Amino acid sequence: MTLDSNQQVFVNEATELLQELEESLLELENTPDSAELIARVFRAMHTIKGSGAMFGFDNIAALVHSIETAYDMVRSNVICVTKPMLDYSLKACDIIREMLSDPEMRADSPVAVEISEFFTRAANIQKQQVQTEKQPYKTADGVLRTYRITFRPSHNIMMNGTNPSLLLKELAEMGSATVVAHTADVPELNEIQPEGCYLSWDIILTTDKPENDIRDVFIFVEDDAEITIQPVAETFDDREKKLGEILLERGCLTQEQLGEVLNEKKRLGELMVEKGIVSEGAVEAALMEQVHVKNVNEKKTLSAEVTASSIRVPSERLDSLVDLVGELVTVQARLSQVASRKNDQDMLKVAEEVERLVWELRDNTMSIRMLEIGSTFNRFKRLVRDLSAELGKEIELVTFGGETEIDKTVIEKLGDPLVHLIRNSIDHGIEKPEDRIAAGKPAKGHISLQASHSGDSVLIEITDDGRGINRKAVLEKAKAKGLVSENAELSDRDIYDLIFASGFSTAASVSSVSGRGVGMDVVRRNIEALRGTIEINSAEGTGTTIVLKLPLTLAIIDGLLVTIGGQFFILPLSIVNECIEFNRSENRSGSGRRIIMVRNELVPYVPLRGFFDIRGEEPEIQQIVIISVDGRRVGFVVDSVVGDHQTVIKSLGKAFKDIDCISGASVLGDGSVALIIDIMKIYNDIG
């Protein structure tokens, strides 16, 4: 089944709603009495069901129907939230996700049927209980009320795929309804936009349902329509009738006669001035105040609407925008270079202005792609809940810094590594409740996920208060696997590094969660592919902290432009410590070891000319670019350092995908290409 654009929008929105729904359900587990959370869950279910039916996802609508009914009863204080209910609700979220990705998936799959049956059973049991106990349904108090509903959809409602007829039908099913369609706003053929909506409806509905249920019908069009719901009894019968109305009803006078008399009546302000109680100016001022307050209130409402407004843009368009900005940065560099070469003052001024604007554009564009990492964090609450239950552990996940923003591409690629790390914490880190109590710890373990900004990077820390890493066991396992020699003496950091070796695992047995040793090396590879680093700190018996350091963005970076043998190369500026001169004679030290003394510190170095096998004579005086990774400093020898360079990263394409140690390329102002060196890869390769 191919989805049309409206269905695709529904899929996107439903995916977001499911995320919110899942978060609400998990919160509800801790605070099952929260009316706000219950209402949120119900609204999400109702919207998914209603929109699903509207966009042809009948399978989803069918599945959600019974769940929605149950949560409606929760909302009405008829039933309470139970753990099985939450378990089945979360299962339903998974099934709905599957249905979104496969619209042809039927609602009668065994799991879907199990879910529906559970909720139907729950609702029926409660209905029977209600009848037995003669408890009134919260709002269905047996009293029929009549509501006057006006529904004026926005012009675009049908273009957005919403069919107002379905809403009217749903209203009609709530009781006795008289629906009147208004066509007064329909323009002539030359002016009409055929897919636009020019209709509005008045609905008089008599129902025993409360007003909230009527509002819920419009829940997913309320921002896209003018809707008023007025209880008819309250607006007419409940207030005292005015004299004119009573006389009119009794037939003592006609509407025209009443109008004439009312027009003769003077206004309050005029009467006050006539009687000399207040001055004309005072009345005018009071009226001005009235108008002013009204305007302010209107502006406040308008401003609230503006603040809340946002638009949905496909991420491909953002990617395309970033690509275009990248091209613009390259062209701007070229313009600056040409202006500088020609030394034309007018052109230089223009080039400077363009440069300023391009940087602003770049920053703005990058900021659009920034997403809060909180949404990714929230995904893990479900993971922790399910896995801890599976393993018989009590674990709470706490998150901090969810508002930290990071490039969407980085966030997208961060999910899998974080899943591995959290699974490891749950499986290997946190002990079983009885073991924790025996170790003097609370039965419930904690995992914290924390994000924070650090310069042009984001730090993500995953901390658990589990048993920590057993360094001795790691070392023994490494020796047994031949990863280190039998008599090797390693620092704590070196031992932790062994965990990242391919196939390394200290787990005595393989479980469904972890223990196959295929996780941590993949985690490191993925993090390094994002130009990030990973570091482990652990204390036995106390817990482990894993720190990920990631760049804010992957599209444009600050680079250090260098040359080797007449070719340009770029190193990421974020890890560069310093550049120092390097005499060729030092490269041929008698010992053959490539180590240089920098301010009384021995720093190993790599001659990049030799590493890349670049031919030609190296200059007498070269430069060493010293970088710092995990607290260690390493030098890279280059011919010369040109300076900093705003690097628009271009991939090398499939033909060059196997080239190691080059992570991409960038086009310079003069059109030449500079290769971006994968410093981390070289650093890891040289050990």
Added chain:
Amino acid sequence: MSIETSVEEDKTVIEISGDLTVGYVIELHSVLREALQSSDSVEIKVGDVERADLTLLQLFCSAHRAALSKDKRFDVTGKKNELLCMDCFTGFTRVKGCVIDRYNNCALVKERSDV
């Protein structure tokens, strides 16, 4: 949607059937505009309708207004009552046209049965 146009003397007859929903309404709109430009009388003959939505009735109303402003006729015939009785047209219950309906041929009023 199937749209078949024929010209009978000074009248253009447009026969429509099938899926009469928003996806096809633009095509009908342009056919109606052309017809009302070239003929003094336009008749829409409703055939077997599979699906329909509000955009169709809206377009009928719009065409009727356009015809009246040019002192032309616009009539909806054929299975008009069946169309107006469809579930999706809740609220279109009028028995009399709007104030400008001088020929009493409002497209949204059901045809009376003489039985």
